Amino acid sequence: MVEPVMWEWLSLGVRWLHVIAGIAWIGSSFYFVHLDSSLKPRPGLPEGAGGEAWQVHGGGFYHMVKYLVAPARMPEDLTWFKWEAYTTWLSGFALLVVVYYFSAELYLIDPAVLALPAWGAVLVSVVGLTLGWLVYDGLCKSPLGRNDAALFGVLFLYLLVLAYGFTHVFSGRGAYMQMGALTGTMMVANVFLIIIPNQRKVVADLIAGRQPDPALGAAAKQRSMHNSYLTLPVVFVMISNHYPLAFASRWNWLIFGLVLVVGAAIRHFFIVRHKGLPSPWWTWGVATAGMLAIVLLSAAGPAGAGSTAAAPADGPVSFAEAEEVVISRCSMCHAEEPAWEGVPVPPKGVMLDTPERIRLHARDIALQAVMTHAMPPGNLTEITPEERQVLAAWIASGAKAE
Structure with missing residues (x-):
C-alpha cells in the first residue's frame, strides 16, 4: 500500500x-x-x-x-526570462x-x-x-x-x-x-x-x-x-x-x-x-x-463512430437494476478501498459502493456514463450500451434510491 x-x-x-x-x-x-x-x-x-x-x-x-x-553598449547586469x-x-x-x-x-x-x-x-x-x-x-x-x-x-x-x-x-x-x-x-x-x-x-x-x-x-x-x-x-x-x-x-x-x-x-x-x-x-x-x-x-453525443448518448430503456427501471450496473462496472475503483490495481484511492473521492452514495452521485453518473462515455475509462469494465440505457432510465425517472 x-x-x-x-x-x-x-x-x-x-x-x-x-x-x-x-x-x-x-x-x-x-x-x-x-x-x-x-x-x-x-x-x-x-x-x-x-x-x-x-x-x-x-x-x-x-x-x-x-x-x-540592442543598446549601443552591453549592460553589466542582464536578467533572462x-x-x-x-x-x-x-x-x-x-x-x-x-x-x-x-x-x-x-x-x-x-x-x-x-x-x-x-x-x-x-x-x-x-x-x-x-x-x-x-x-x-x-x-x-x-x-x-x-x-x-x-x-x-x-x-x-x-x-x-x-x-x-x-x-x-x-x-x-x-x-x-x-x-x-x-x-x-x-x-x-x-x-x-x-x-x-x-x-x-x-x-x-x-x-x-x-x-x-x-x-x-x-x-x-x-x-x-x-x-x-x-x-x-x-x-x-x-x-x-x-x-x-x-x-x-x-x-x-x-x-x-x-x-x-x-x-x-x-x-x-x-x-x-x-x-x-x-x-x-x-x-x-x-x-x-x-x-x-x-x-x-x-451535446451531440459521446465520441465513437455512430455512438450517441444513452437513451432511457423502454419501461420503468428499478434502483436495484441501476445499482447492479454501478456495482459491477464502477465500484471496483469508486469504493473506500478500490480493487483496481494502480488506483490507490477512489478517483476524485467519488464512492459508489452503497445505495446512498450512488444516489448522491447520480449527476456524476449521468455526465460520465450516460451523456458521455468517459467512464469507465477506455471502457475497461466493458459496460454495454444496454447497461448505459438502464442508468439513463433510472436518472430520467428521478434517480430514486428505492
Whole structure:
C-alpha cells in the first residue's frame, strides 16, 4: 500500500510544481507582451530605442525603454526570462509520464478507438510531440513565415488536423492531453530553441562590437506572439480532463479548434487594448459564439463512430437494476478501498459502493456514463450500451434510491 500512496503524492507534487511554474511563465509572458504593446515613441529617447513606458507598482515608479535591436553598449547586469518556461515543460512532461504513460490503459488508450498496447501508445505520443514541433518549426522558417496572418491560418489548420488525428488514436481524454502537451512543447521549444538562442547571438554581437542582425529579434518576437495567443487555449485543454463534455464528445476535435479561436480572440482583445488602440469588442462576440457552439457540439453525443448518448430503456427501471450496473462496472475503483490495481484511492473521492452514495452521485453518473462515455475509462469494465440505457432510465425517472 505504501507504493500507491507515494505514487499519489508524487502525482500531486509534480502537478503543484507544474501549476506554480505555469503561473510564473504566463505571468511574465503576459507582462512583457503588455509592455511591448504599451511602449510609446518620443523625442529624446536613446539611439535605437523604439519606445518607452512609465509604470507604477508597489509604491514606486518604473521607466521602461525598449531597444528595437540592442543598446549601443552591453549592460553589466542582464536578467533572462527562461527558467519559468523550462520548469513548466519539465514538470508537465513528468506529469504526463506519471499520469498518462504509467496508466496508459486507463487514460490514454480506448480499445473502441484503437487497440494499442501501452508501449505503443506511449511511443505514438512521444513521436507525435517531436514531429509536431518539427513541422511547426519548419512552417515558421518557410516563406510562409514572412506573412503572420497566413502563418496563423495554416497553424490553426495544422493543429486542427492533429487534433482530429489523435482522437482516432487515443481516448478522448488522452487526445486532449496529447494536444495540450504538444502545444505546450511548441511554446517551450520556441523559448529554448529560438528566442533564447537569438538573444544570446545579439548579446555576443554586442560584446564583440558587431551590429546585431535585426532578423534575430523579429523571429524571436514572432514566436513570442505565437506563445501569447496559444496560452489561453493550452490552459483550457490542460484542465479539460475534469470535464468530459469537452473531451468525450463526438466532436471533441472540433471543440478543440473552437477553443483555439475563443482563446486567441480573448487574448487579441487585451493585446490591442494595451496598445492604446480602439478596443476590438467584436472579439467578445466571437468568443461568445464560439462557446455557444462548443456547448451545442458537446451535446451531440459521446465520441465513437455512430455512438450517441444513452437513451432511457423502454419501461420503468428499478434502483436495484441501476445499482447492479454501478456495482459491477464502477465500484471496483469508486469504493473506500478500490480493487483496481494502480488506483490507490477512489478517483476524485467519488464512492459508489452503497445505495446512498450512488444516489448522491447520480449527476456524476449521468455526465460520465450516460451523456458521455468517459467512464469507465477506455471502457475497461466493458459496460454495454444496454447497461448505459438502464442508468439513463433510472436518472430520467428521478434517480430514486428505492
